[in-house]
Amino acid sequence: MKILLLHVDYxxxxxxxxxxxxIEGLSDAEKKGxxxxxxxxxxxxxxxxxxxxxxxxxxxxxxVKDVAGQVKAKNVVLYPYAHLSNDLGSPEIxxxxxxxxxxxxxxxxxxxxAPFGYYxxxxxxxxxxxxxxxxxxxxxxxxxxxxxxxxxxxxLKAEEKLQSYWxxxxxxxxxxxxxxxxxxxxxxxxxxAVYEKSKFRKMVKEPAHIKLMKKLELVDYEPxxxxxxxxxxxxxxxxxxxxxxxxxxxxxxxxxxxxxxxIMYDMxxxxxxxxxxxxxxxxxxxxxxxRNFFLRFSxxxxxxxxxxxxxxxxxxxxxxxxxLTRYSFRREQSGEVAGLRRLRAFTMPDVHVLCKDIxxxxxxxxxxxxxxxxxLDKIGLKREDVELAVRFTKDFYKKNKKFxxxxxxxxxxxxxxxxxxxxxxxxxxxxxxxxxxxxxKAAALSTDQIDVENAERYxxxxxxxxxxxxxxxxxxxxxxxxxERVMYALLEKTSMNGTNSxxxxxxxxxxxxxxxxxxxxxxxxxLAEEFNKNNIRxxxxxxxxxxxxxxxxxxxxxxxxxxxVGAKEIKDNVFALRERGKKGLINLSKExxxxxLKELQSNMPWRPVPLPVLLSKRPIFV
RNA sequence: GCCCCAGUAGCUCAGUGGCAGAGCACCACUCUCGUAAAGUGGGGGUCGCAGGUUCAAAUCCUGUCUGGGGCUCCA
Numbered sequence: 001m002k003i004l005l006l007h008v009d010y011x012x013x014x015x016x017x018x019x020x021x022x023i024e025g026l027s028d029a030e031k032k033g034x035x036x037x038x039x040x041x042x043x044x045x046x047x048x049x050x051x052x053x054x055x056x057x058x059x060x061x062x063x064v065k066d067v068a069g070q071v072k073a074k075n076v077v078l079y080p081y082a083h084l085s086n087d088l089g090s091p092e093i094x095x096x097x098x099x100x101x102x103x104x105x106x107x108x109x110x111x112x113x114a115p116f117g118y119y120x121x122x123x124x125x126x127x128x129x130x131x132x133x134x135x136x137x138x139x140x141x142x143x144x145x146x147x148x149x150x151x152x153x154x155x156l157k158a159e160e161k162l163q164s165y166w167x168x169x170x171x172x173x174x175x176x177x178x179x180x181x182x183x184x185x186x187x188x189x190x191x192x193a194v195y196e197k198s199k200f201r202k203m204v205k206e207p208a209h210i211k212l213m214k215k216l217e218l219v220d221y222e223p224x225x226x227x228x229x230x231x232x233x234x235x236x237x238x239x240x241x242x243x244x245x246x247x248x249x250x251x252x253x254x255x256x257x258x259x260x261x262x263i264m265y266d267m268x269x270x271x272x273x274x275x276x277x278x279x280x281x282x283x284x285x286x287x288x289x290x291r292n293f294f295l296r297f298s299x300x301x302x303x304x305x306x307x308x309x310x311x312x313x314x315x316x317x318x319x320x321x322x323x324l325t326r327y328s329f330r331r332e333q334s335g336e337v338a339g340l341r342r343l344r345a346f347t348m349p350d351v352h353v354l355c356k357d358i359x360x361x362x363x364x365x366x367x368x369x370x371x372x373x374x375x376l377d378k379i380g381l382k383r384e385d386v387e388l389a390v391r392f393t394k395d396f397y398k399k400n401k402k403f404x405x406x407x408x409x410x411x412x413x414x415x416x417x418x419x420x421x422x423x424x425x426x427x428x429x430x431x432x433x434x435x436x437x438x439x440x441k442a443a444a445l446s447t448d449q450i451d452v453e454n455a456e457r458y459x460x461x462x463x464x465x466x467x468x469x470x471x472x473x474x475x476x477x478x479x480x481x482x483x484e485r486v487m488y489a490l491l492e493k494t495s496m497n498g499t500n501s502x503x504x505x506x507x508x509x510x511x512x513x514x515x516x517x518x519x520x521x522x523x524x525x526x527l528a529e530e531f532n533k534n535n536i537r538x539x540x541x542x543x544x545x546x547x548x549x550x551x552x553x554x555x556x557x558x559x560x561x562x563x564x565v566g567a568k569e570i571k572d573n574v575f576a577l578r579e580r581g582k583k584g585l586i587n588l589s590k591e592x593x594x595x596x597l598k599e600l601q602s603n604m605p606w607r608p609v610p611l612p613v614l615l616s617k618r619p620i621f622v
Numbered sequence: 623g624c625c626c627c628a629g630u631a632g633c634u635c636a637g638u639g640g641c642a643g644a645g646c647a648c649c650a651c652u653c654u655c656g657u658a659a660a661g662u663g664g665g666g667g668u669c670g671c672a673g674g675u676u677c678a679a680a681u682c683c684u685g686u687c688u689g690g691g692g693c694u695c696c697a
Binding site: 205332517546548562564 | 647
């Protein structure tokens with residue numbers, strides 16, 4: 001049966017007309033209808049599987065008691081509401097269930113029951129608190145006459161049932177109870193563990209990066225699109241492009257073979273159809289000429305569909321497909337979309353490795369774990385900036401303790417462990433590197449999963465040494481997580497530690513030249529050109545402003561280095577280099593400045609200044 | 623999806639039934655400047671949108687859109 005529980009200020013109802021022919025007439029009292037205040041209204045729909053009346057009533061009563069207790073309701077209204085289900089059971093049983101439930105509940109509550117089988121008018125005012133509206137599905141094992149066996153509901157039920165066991169594992173391989181673990185030196189891990197485990201959270205403000213992404217003219221909301229689909233201004237686009245380039249470069253070095261796959265897929269494709277049903281209504285859909293398509297929510301679809309058509313020998317394994325999806329789409333619930341943390345359109349580097357067996361998979365897994373840590377580190381997110389979570393089935397842990405312990409030991413700090421009794425996802429193990437932000441919310445960056453299911457689903461096979469076709473294991477890895485989320489983490493981090501700066505290689509302007517007066521604009525422009533030729537993003541503040549004002553402006557833009565250009569500098573080739581966030585100036589020749597900045601740039605990707613070099617030529621985006 | 627809050631100039635915001643405001647930014651002019659904000663003047667508004675109440679609505683009511691937060695969710 002399905003029930004909907006509503007905590008109401010009041011409810012009034014009155015039967016009007018029979019909805020079912022067979023139903024008996026009403027007493028005069030019943031005809032008047034009823035009302036209740038401060039009540040828990042239980043809308044019910046009895047379904048085909050609910051033949052075991054006693055068991056159904058028992059569960060219903062438990063459910064009602066539980067919720068009524070939580071919302072402190074003393075009045076209960078049982079209200080038959082057929083529209084909750086499209087698989088209704090027989091009226092006879094429904095009436096029995098309602099009558100017996102009423103009897104049971106009367107022991108604890110003041111109960112009223114609306115008549116069954118009538119059209120009723122009703123009016124109620126539902127309270128707004130989080131528990132005021134809850135829906136429940138009650139099923140009784142064994143007594144089910146009709147099983148709801150769509151893969152959709154199976155997956156959802158599996159998720160509901162999924163029992164998680166939370167632990168902290170220390171680098172020595174010991175498992176600790178989360179509740180008993182001493183978080184004294186691990187405040188951030190505590191925040192993360194609390195975030196993952198708990199349901200209720202304190203009121204929090206908006207995360208710091210949202211104001212920053214606008215103020216720095218990086219990214220903004222686009223009201224003309226759907227929420228979670230952002231616009232990137234030139235500076236934001238440049239930063240994002242650099243991160244994309246860097247991650248791609250590292251993936252290529254690792255051996256990832258870059259491919260490109262469509263962003264939309266036929267909803268009727270037999271392979272995709274089932275998989276899709278597991279996660280209803282979370283994707284964008286597109287109608288085109290009688291066909292329905294969904295927008296990919298990861299790179300998996302295109303890569304797996306490609307992989308199933310590839311002839312693969314065991315000699316080719318491990319084989320690595322890489323793609324950077326711009327974009328992947330997830331129609332996240334509207335209330336959950338926030339800034340750069342959670343989007344409906346996001347850019348995801350995704351490398352899938354086909355492995356011939358678990359041993360090969362674990363070897364790859366180790367390599368990729370270290371690689372992910374290093375990629376984040378080079379981008380500007382150090383190991384101490386992230387918290388590790390490792391999730392696996394009990395069975396996997398039992399068989400591969402050493403492997404799990406290796407991951408934790410390698411990370412070098414206590415990590416959050418989530419263990420499941422049985423596998424209800426497609427993977428048996430996954431880790432994530434999580435970032436905890438300025439409002440104590442956590443967001444996953446890097447992740448890697450051992451997938452034991454999709455090779456078979458998609459028909460991805462390789463020919464083994466014994467000339468038999470076998471399904472490979474697939475590792476799903478995003479070495480950095482969504483690129484937008486990397487930007488989010490960088491902005492949150494700098495806001496939290498008070499440095500208010502971007503890593504040098506991502507600064508839209510790396511050095512700003514400030515002509516001491518308009519007379520030196522031309523000279524500064526020439527100088528900027530020379531810097532830019534040396535892969536140093538230099539621009540010129542040629543606005544007709546005072547020197548102090550130009551410094552203020554460069555500070556507001558987080559420009560890491562500034563130099564003034566005047567008669568002295570040109571004559572003596574000595575520049576007083578001002579480094580943001582540091583006191584004092586360093587006198588250097590032009591050549592020394594160039595070599596210092598080149599060293600900072602190291603071999604990270606570089607792009608030219610994303611806007612005109614002369615500030616006077618730049619429009620203001622925000 | 624549900625609940626709560628917000629939306630007024632490019633930005634940050636004041637204005638709570640009676641002439642649409644401030645600071646910053648922008649434009650013009652003066653100043654040509656040495657490491658955190660020179661001076662004077664000027665332009666700029668569908669008060670998110672739609673409807674309603676009223677002699678009169680930015681202000682009150684209804685709906686809606688967008689953003690933020692919470693719940694749920696996060697393959």
